[in-house]
Amino acid sequence: MIRDFPLPDLGEGLTESEIVAWRVAVGDRVELNQIVADIETAKAVVELPSPFAGVITALHAAEGETIDVGAPLFSCDTGEPAGEADAAAPVAAPTPSAAAGADGAGAADEAAPADAREAAPGPNLVGYGARDEGGPKRRTRREAALAAELVPEVPAASIAEAAPTVLEPAVGTERPRSTPPVRKLARDLGLELEAIAGTGPRGLITRDDVERAAAATGAAAPGAAADDAGAQPLATAAARPAETRIPIKGVRKHTAAAMVRSAFTAPHVTEFLTIDVTETMELVRGLREDRTFAAHRVTPLAVVAKALCIAARRTPEVNARWDEDAQEIVQYAGVNLGIAAATERGLVVPNIPGADGLTLLELADAITALAETARSGRTSPASLTGGTISITNIGVFGIDAGTPILNPGEAAILAMGAVRRQPWEHRGEIALREVMTLSLSFDHRLVDGQQGSQFLADVGVILREPGRALTMV
Structure with a gap:
């Protein structure tokens, strides 16, 4: 069957x-x-x-x-x-x-x-997530009959006068299949897709179908006025530059909704700290040059991530979420560290579960694997949920500082800026040092200014002198 x-x-x-x-x-x-x-x-x-x-x-x-x-x-x-x-x-x-x-x-x-x-519910298939007992089902005859009452019929006379490509809409059918640019063209021409027969694969309505229907009904094309000899002056027609329209969907659509929800729900506060990270950079270079660690790609991001995990233990308020329904602040026992990754499909923030329990080398390996998976577009939905605090590395784009927006459901996000070699006071003298600016945004409902400042200061201390981490664990 x-x-x-x-x-x-x-x-x-x-x-x-x-x-x-x-x-x-x-x-x-x-x-x-x-x-x-x-x-x-x-x-x-x-x-x-x-x-x-x-x-x-x-x-x-x-x-x-x-x-x-x-x-x-x-x-x-x-x-x-x-x-x-x-x-x-x-x-x-x-x-x-x-x-x-x-x-x-x-x-x-x-x-x-x-x-x-x-x-009976269907099987819980591989990759489908939790089984949905009340998932979408095919419409019943009663629903189809109700849809038939809501869809107006096209008079037979109008069908006879129309071109062969214009058909009566089928009662109770789904939305006609077409692409976003074709749907926009139909809207611009004042045409209903339900009245157009698709000639593409499996009935897909193409641009040619819409243009043929427009010619049959006498609808003017969007650029027809510009071709008319008595149209507006060329200077007016050329005043508006050409534009490219990109459908809002997928990751971009999800990110936009999440950022708006976060920005207008959580009261953001951002603090900045500029520090000398010369010793951190020397540590990174030393690990890269040591053949013992050749299999690991240790980066400044990995060191910052480790410093964040250590500092979060000392200030648990930054590793928490606001439960509006229960009117409770939920503090997490461990850190699921989100790493913001820019991909061709948009921004995603997969997380590393139990990041606070990993060594520096294990954390470096996890970040490398996470980045490779994100770039290939194979990040699983499961790894995009459950994060507790995040890092975004804006320094890779040459940016010094910013005001990052919280990942929804998290209390803090740390942005690390570019490492720049510049004059800096060191041991009472001016010397060329490697300097970085950290930007911390936090939810002021969960994190007070003192707590946010203490957390940021702890991260700064570790990056300034990595050996200090031994006194914090």
Whole structure:
């Protein structure tokens, strides 16, 4: 039988996702839990496995297209006999035993009532996160009938007068499939996508489809006025520069929402400290030159991260969160250290669990692995949640200081600036030293000025004299 697989909520409360790449094509045979597509969520690119084995019969979305959670993603012929019980729940994913036996349903499955099987949750597939007992389901006939009442019918006379590409909207259908630029073009021309037939793959509405529909209805193209001999003067037409529109989606959309929520929820305070980090830089260079540590990539960021973990033990208020519902301040026993990483897809902040229990070398290795995973776009959703305090390294861009915005749910974030060689007072004399500015933003509901200042000062002491860390642990 043919089974439709709807796009699931991958454990992040998503409403939509973008198809980054298909790993299969129509006609391919897939096995249970075989990766079929790369899906871009609001936080990361996730590999999506198939919940059953069989032959792919249809791909319902093109690469680069954004679809809603619950909408059909692909169809698969599982080879199972199509019965009335199976038809009653075409969206439900097969149980592990049914997926393993692709030749037919088991005797117990045949005997199970249709209502019980329809109510049973699907398997918790690899990479799907927690099972959602109330996930999206296919619309019922009653819902489709209600949608039919809400969608106005197009008079038959208007259909006869329209061009062949203009069709009556199908009752109860999903939103027409198209890309964001095509939808914008249709809006600019005053056209409804529901009235346009798509000629692209699997009914995708293309730019040519919209332009043909516009020509048939006499709609003026956005640039038509500029081509008219009696149009406005060229100077006026050229006054506005050309622009590029980029859809707000994926990581950028999630980051924007998170930053707005953080900025207007937590009262931010930012403090700055400029310190001499010459000894820290000498420590880093010494470890890099020592063949004993050749397998480890120790960086100034790793040393700052270690200093932060030590300082957080002395000032636990910075490693906490505000529980609005319970009206409590929750202080964490350990540090899950978030590291802000700039990627081609936008800013992500994966974290290192239990960072306070790692040695400097282990922390350096964890940061290296985290950065490589983030750059490749394979950061898992799980590693993007659960952070308790964060670091952002703005120094790699040549920036000295800034006012970082808190990662939502955290009490503090530390920004490390660029290390610059400059004149500095050292042992009563002026000498060229390596200097860095630290910027600490914290939530003033959880962290008082004295506590934030003490934490920042402790980090500064360790970076100024790394040996001082031995007196703090």
